[in-house]
Each structure stands twice: as structure tokens, then as C-alpha cells.
Amino acid sequence: MSLLSVEGLFAWYGSAEVLHGIEFQAEKGAVTVVLGANGAGKTTILRALCGMVRTRGRIEFDGRDIAGMRTDRIARLGIAHVPQGRGTFGDLTVEENLRIGGYAAAVADTDRAIEQWYDFFPRLRERRRQQAGGLSGGEQQMLAIARALVAAPRLLLLDEPSLGLAPRITQEVFRALSRINAETGTTILVVEQNAHLALDIGSSAVLVDAGRIVAQRPAAGLAHDESVRRAYLGY
Numbered sequence: 001m002s003l004l005s006v007e008g009l010f011a012w013y014g015s016a017e018v019l020h021g022i023e024f025q026a027e028k029g030a031v032t033v034v035l036g037a038n039g040a041g042k043t044t045i046l047r048a049l050c051g052m053v054r055t056r057g058r059i060e061f062d063g064r065d066i067a068g069m070r071t072d073r074i075a076r077l078g079i080a081h082v083p084q085g086r087g088t089f090g091d092l093t094v095e096e097n098l099r100i101g102g103y104a105a106a107v108a109d110t111d112r113a114i115e116q117w118y119d120f121f122p123r124l125r126e127r128r129r130q131q132a133g134g135l136s137g138g139e140q141q142m143l144a145i146a147r148a149l150v151a152a153p154r155l156l157l158l159d160e161p162s163l164g165l166a167p168r169i170t171q172e173v174f175r176a177l178s179r180i181n182a183e184t185g186t187t188i189l190v191v192e193q194n195a196h197l198a199l200d201i202g203s204s205a206v207l208v209d210a211g212r213i214v215a216q217r218p219a220a221g222l223a224h225d226e227s228v229r230r231a232y233l234g235y
């Protein structure tokens with residue numbers, strides 16, 4: 001069953017149309033990977049889901065059409081967004097950043113949610129009083145993910161979580177995402193350039209080109225499909 005179903009979705013920046021009637025689904029409890037070249041429209045898809053760009057079309061989340069809703073209302077319905085570049089506040093401490101995650105989604109017991117994610121990411125607990133700006137890139141990405149999870153979302157959107165991270169750290173981030181999915185059942189939609197790692201943890205892949213969906217396919221075996229490999233995996 002799909003938790004998210006997008007149909008005939010258009011999006012604009014000013015008068016420039018950048019999504020041209022796209023359609024895809026994210027299965028409940030699964031990890032769905034969005035692949036595509038630079039400028040294909042991947043970030044815009046996530047922004048459209050969060051009500052951050054002007055859209056037309058249908059975005060059905062858990063049976064309800066959320067297209068055109070305000071961003072804060074969408075967050076309270078259970079969609080959390082880890083944007084490209086992470087969006088953590090460097091001047092604030094780790095814990096203050098996590099509190100913002102609870103505040104944004106009006107979480108009832110933020111302290112408890114934060115403790116839960118400290119258990120999951122012990123390094124964040126060790127660094128709770130430190131400024132986020134002083135963390136390593138990998139720790140900042142973990143913080144951005146934990147901040148989104150404090151809201152206990154049903155759908156977690158991630159925009160290129162591996163950007164700027166060393167391969168070993170990227171692997172750690174993907175292992176964490178896989179565990180989060182397995183242990184909490186959170187549905188994940190992840191945009192990623194590092195297609196190999198993403199396809200490893202994903203069950204379905206959405207292929208985007210120039211503002212259109214080319215295909216949505218099971219992730220298994222996709223890395224061995226030659227045409228897909230050349231167009232989307234870059235080798």
C-alpha cells in the first residue's frame with residue numbers, strides 16, 4: 001500500500017515550470033530512492049511535497065490530498081524534510097537543534113523523543129552542549145536526521161544526505177537510515193547521487209529526467225541494468 005501517491009504534479013519557480021506532470025508512489029514502510037542528474041528536479045520534488053513551491057496536481061499522503069497545504073501543517077501531518085545542505089543551525093547547540101525539531105511539529109514530549117534519538121546516535125548525546133557548527137560533516141548529517149525524527153514522522157524526506165561526506169561516513173549514514181527504517185517502520189524517500197548505497201537500502205527507485213519521471217522500478221537489479229546504469233549511476 002502506498003503512503004504517498006503523486007499524480008500529475010507540476011511545479012514552478014516564478015513562471016518557470018520545472019516539474020511537468022510527474023507521477024510516483026512511496027510504499028508504506030519502504031525506502032524509495034529518487035535518482036536523476038543535476039538539475040533534473042529532485043530537490044523540487046521534495047520541496048513540492050512540503051508545500052515550499054507553487055504546484056498543481058495531486059499529492060496524496062495517507063489518503064489525504066496535501067497539495068497546496070502550508071508547510072507547517074504538512075509537517076504536523078507527519079512529513080519531515082532533511083533538506084540539501086542539512087539546514088542545521090551552526091550557532092545553536094546540538095540539543096537546541098533537536099528541540100527545534102520538536103517545536104516545528106508540535107511534539108508533545110520533546111525531551112523523551114530527544115533521549116530516544118540520543119540512544120540511537122550516542123555521539124550526539126556526547127556533543128549535546130556543543131555548537132552544531134563545530135561538528136564533523138557526518139555528525140551534522142546525523143543531527144539533521146535526528147532533528148527530523150524527533151517529530152516522529154511517518155514519512156522522512158532526505159535530499160542528498162551523502163553530499164560532501166567521505167565514503168566511509170556516507171556508509172554510516174546509510175546504515176543508520178536502514179536501521180531507522182527497520183526499527184521504526186518510518187517510510188523514507190531519499191534523493192541520492194550515490195546510487196549504489198541508496199539502491200542497497202531501497203526497495204524502489206524513481207528515475208527523474210528534466211522534470212519528468214522516466215520510470216519507477218524495483219531497486220533490486222537496477223544497478224545491473226545497463227541503460228539505467230549509464231544514465232543514472234554514472235559509470
Ligand SMILES: Nc1ncnc2c1ncn2[C@@H]1O[C@H](COP(=O)(O)OP(=O)(O)O)[C@@H](O)[C@H]1O
Pocket residue numbers: 013016018036037038039040041042043044045
Ligand atoms: N530557486 C530556484 N529558482 C529558479 N529555478 C530554480 C530554483 N531552484 C532550482 N531551479 C531550477 O529548477 C530545475 C530543477 O532543479 P532542482 O530541483 O534543484 O534539481 P536537482 O535537485 O535534481 O539537482 C533546474 O533547472 C534548476 O535550475
Ligand SMILES: [Mg+2]
Pocket residue numbers: 042043044084159
Ligand atoms: Mg538537488
